[in-house]
Amino acid sequence: xxxxxxxxxxxxxxxxxxxxxxxxxxxxxxxQLWPEKPEIFREILQEYTTKLKVxxxxxxxxxxxxxxxxxxxxxxxxxxxxxxxxxxxxFFPPCPRPDRxxxxxxxxxxxxxxxxxxxxxxxxxxxxxxDQWFRVPIQxxxxxxxxxxxHIEVMSNGVFKSPxxxxxxxxxxxxxxxxxxxxxxxDNDIEPVDGVVSETRPRLYKKMQDYQSKYLQYxxxxxxxxxxxxx
Ligand SMILES: O=C(O)CCC(=O)C(=O)O
Ligand SMILES: [Fe+2]
Numbered sequence: 001x002x003x004x005x006x007x008x009x010x011x012x013x014x015x016x017x018x019x020x021x022x023x024x025x026x027x028x029x030x031x032q033l034w035p036e037k038p039e040i041f042r043e044i045l046q047e048y049t050t051k052l053k054v055x056x057x058x059x060x061x062x063x064x065x066x067x068x069x070x071x072x073x074x075x076x077x078x079x080x081x082x083x084x085x086x087x088x089x090x091f092f093p094p095c096p097r098p099d100r101x102x103x104x105x106x107x108x109x110x111x112x113x114x115x116x117x118x119x120x121x122x123x124x125x126x127x128x129x130x131d132q133w134f135r136v137p138i139q140x141x142x143x144x145x146x147x148x149x150x151h152i153e154v155m156s157n158g159v160f161k162s163p164x165x166x167x168x169x170x171x172x173x174x175x176x177x178x179x180x181x182x183x184x185x186x187d188n189d190i191e192p193v194d195g196v197v198s199e200t201r202p203r204l205y206k207k208m209q210d211y212q213s214k215y216l217q218y219x220x221x222x223x224x225x226x227x228x229x230x231x
Pocket of ligand 2: 107108109165179
């Protein structure tokens with residue numbers, strides 16, 4: 001299943017094939033679209049999802065504590081049971097012109113946090129800081145990369161930043177990665193939490209509404225969706 005929306009003729013496409021599935025909550029899964037082979041796929045994805053839920057809880061609590069906030073303040077807004085987890089399997093085939101195309105164009109994730117399992121052997125992910133791209137190393141096989149998404153930037157009133165990143169291609173080797181986007185329960189109002197707004201640190205973001213559809217519109221035009229909620 002693919003969610004690329006072609007919104008205009010001049011839209012720049014990513015050099016990638018993707019499989020994109022909701023993995024939680026269970027009643028939102030569309031199992032009829034999941035691969036049937038290898039047979040172990042569903043079982044492994046189920047187990048992976050269950051384990052990632054534990055990581056999300058630990059990480060969101062730790063992030064709150066690190067700001068001296070009540071430890072459940074991000075987790076409560078995230079919503080645990082009804083939070084949306086979407087798994088994206090990214091396949092980046094070798095590209096004959098890596099100088100002219102990207103596996104994934106610059107973007108920041110629209111999640112609360114994203115958990116990425118990178119290819120064990122082929123690098124490609126890069127993060128932007130001060131106008132410079134920094135490569136993410138892959139020395140640690142099976143390491144999970146945890147990336148802050150737009151929802152945590154808003155909830156933390158900008159203390160945690162949702163960084164811009166991209167994936168570069170290469171002409172020799174294919175690359176795969178699995179990104180699981182952990183996004184708050186769509187019924188929850190997401191805005192800066194109590195304790196991050198003060199006289200010295202004014203509120204920087206509005207309430208996030210209908211962010212998913214805004215996200216796609218902005219993203220495909222090469223703009224940062226989070227701009228739509230900045231005050
Ligand atoms: O391929 C990667 O390492 C990261 C992919 C990514 O940024 C994404 O799917 O949003
Ligand atoms: Fe990403």
